[in-house]
Amino acid sequence: MTFSPELEARFAKMIGNYPPGRQKGALIPMLLYAQDEVGAITDEVIEEIGRRLQVSRVEIEEVLGYYTMLTREPRGKHHIQICTNISCMLTGGEELFHHACRKLGIGNRQKTPDGQFSLEEVECLGACSWAPAMQVNYDFHYQMTPEKFDQLIDSLRKLQ
């Protein structure tokens, strides 16, 4: 399996960032960047990264079960992550999450039938002073309201 030239260049550099013989250090970053390109950690991704880093499949499965951002199942094209932790909860994060369920017609960790959106209730995103906060893939959205959420979803739908 090969990745895009940009990702291959990144990987080549990444592996050199760890001490000789300890290239396993690159495992989690490589998995995450590969997932961003491929859409999920597929069997092929596991095999390829395992081969490059000389890490067994079991060691990779162990890691996959631990880190919440890594996924074996493809998420929606727009993965919506809404924080309901303390600062967001105090400023409407839970209401925002319920609103998102209704707007998208899906529940936590579900995906719309057309594969466009998936939704996840998440822990603190480190954006507490601009709460309630959410992310669409890696893009942050701050001081959200149900109205701003609807506008955002409608504009993402138009992008299709």
Next chain:
Amino acid sequence: MTLLAPPHPLEKRVLLRRFDSPRTEPVWIDEYLRTGGYEAIRKALSMEPEQIVEEVKKSALRGRGGAGFPTGLKWSFVDRRSPKPKYVVVNADEGEPGTCKDRILMGYDPHRLIEGVLIGARAINACRGWIYIRGEYREYINIMDRAIEEACQRGFLGSNVLGSGWEFHLSTHTGAGSYECGEETALLESLEGKRGNPRLKPPFPATSGAFQCPTILNNVETFCAVPDIILNGGDWYHSLGTPKNGGTRLVCLSGHIERPGVYEVPLGMNLLTIINEIGGGVWKGRKLKAVIPGGSSSPVLKAEECDIPADYDSLAKAGSMLGSGATVVLDETTDMAKVLARLMKFYAHESCGWCIPCREGTTWLKKISTRLEEGIGSERDLATIDQISQNMLGRTFCPLGDAAAMPAMAIVRKFGDEILEKLKSASALVPAPGTQPLAVL
């Protein structure tokens, strides 16, 4: 949008000194150099490593990641002459609920962090460093990657730092979703490509850290304070704060506050001054009920306990912690049972499951507090929460167990009556119309 707040007259901006007005772009290398950047590393290269550590000790700088350990002392534990390679690790996991400051430093002044790391590296004669950044922060990983690239091109990083013959390489390392990986030894496991289960201490990272080599590991903000300490001297930095709490620190104001944001204040500024003057007071003209002064793990303070200097020692004396500098303001309408339930849901989710008191304890704290919040608990639940928490304190493998138990105990002890009141009122049994329970994480 910019995340920088306009400076308030009571602020003392050292780490944020380049930002006297809000802006959207980071300070890239040319601007950094124009504004005094990389002068501290030039100076540090002319000093003996012992002198660097001595200045940092004099500054009374304490770790900004949560525990408040004296930074100079931590650095002095590394055996500079060890034949093993020495490493520097930056903790940019920023996962403590309420905390959102490291992103400001990385997002707007990335070279300050690089320069602080260089000085730390020089002090222990390190050859390599990593900035471990939480996975959700791709935006900041990209900024740091670009800044590192710039620093390499100008000779501040690489095989011959500023022609001194010293070799030092730095790179970012992304996390992938785990609060526990902010704990220093779990972070080191994660850096090696493993699950973030913590290590037994001792040995401490200073003797056996990244890849089993001597390592200094500090928070982003801690490193960012170092360039000014070297340039202006430890005594100068120390004098900005209080005797055992040197300098300035970032405070992240959030919750029920008029002007939420990240501000820089001298250590020891009164907590109420921070909230009422800098933060503009409790929002919507309401009264203050309580404050979480140092991130979700710090025990809550009742309004009447908040008239104290916000520094490590004063908050410890008040039974809480300065922690990560995250100050969450709760107004008079706040449902404390709900706060408790939400925090316990967080710790149960983030417990790595390695040791039983934490794995079981956080799960039960979550179950019992959720039932209290839903109005179907019993009076005995408060005592049970207190007892479970006491059984966790000091008996877990890493401090996450304490981090869950301390706020739980504080809430049931200080707001138990209120929670019981709510339990007794019949209306609490009927869910508000249109709400559905949040799915279990």
